[in-house]
Amino acid sequence: MANLNSSEDIDYGILDTLVGYKLRRAQVNIFNDFSEHCSRFGITPGLFGVLSIVERNPGLTQTAIANALGNDRSAMVSVVDRLESMNIVERKPSASDRRSHALFLTPHGEIFYKELVAEVLKHEASFTSLLNEGEKPLIIDMLDRIANHKPAKQ
Amino acid sequence: MANLNSSEDIDYGILDTLVGYKLRRAQVNIFNDFSEHCSRFGITPGLFGVLSIVERNPGLTQTAIANALGNDRSAMVSVVDRLESMNIVERKPSASDRRSHALFLTPHGEIFYKELVAEVLKHEASFTSLLNEGEKPLIIDMLDRIANHKPAKQ
DNA sequence: TATTGTTATACTCTATAACTATA
């Protein structure tokens, strides 16, 4: 009897030629591995993005960070709440604008982030090992092109 | 006064070197454009994936399709319900196993899918135009490697 | 015993709208 559940004989048709579909499958797999690596830190890919921006750009506002990451500022609230509750990030009143909060890593956050980055780099190396000489800068360049492409509305 | 909301001067640090982060940004952008192109069809990237598998592999069970797409079979229920309510897909009783449903495109679904593919190919061409000679097969190959990589648990 | 479709459920992510305090 034919095995209707085997995925070996599946014809993916056009999906095998679509960059978007392949991007999706790759992104899900690499994010799952990231999450496994960083679960002991309690850090998800989204939290890591915020931490990385704060670490390199201390004093930015929540809205600036949301814009940098392409997210809505409303989503920043619970993220920063979580990072503050973990004693990794702190909100400080902005000197120039009393509406906004300036974000900084705490002293513990600085140490935490360094250990976290070491784990992230292990994860990254595992995937980078799949790429041949010169392929990593090339795929990052291609992904930048795709990420920044804004087709004209029709 | 310094503009804390400009994303021009942001230092992305390690994020600029992480394939996972770049994949995420690229995938979000290309999925948004896909959704805009296909909104008049009422089709999301996820629905398109199911349709493409059904069209090329008529008679597969819901579980087989979920496995092919890397999703859980429980998520197939509402997806197939939606596609049936749109008269695009139909569940037929499996001849060999009365537990399972065999999925097929309806006659209208066949026409619908052809028109949909034409729109998807416009979307795809817009992004493929960003890639130079030989880069598309290369990025698809790299994305396949990343999608299929299963690091040993540590 | 195992699998299929299903249901109920829950969790994350994301986005929108509206409010307040400030600018």
Next chain:
DNA sequence: TATAGTTATAGAGTATAACAATA
């Protein structure tokens, strides 16, 4: 008038567990 942070809310996507029918 406009903006920052916040709150409430809602939708999509995804996953787990359990159940009835069937294998």
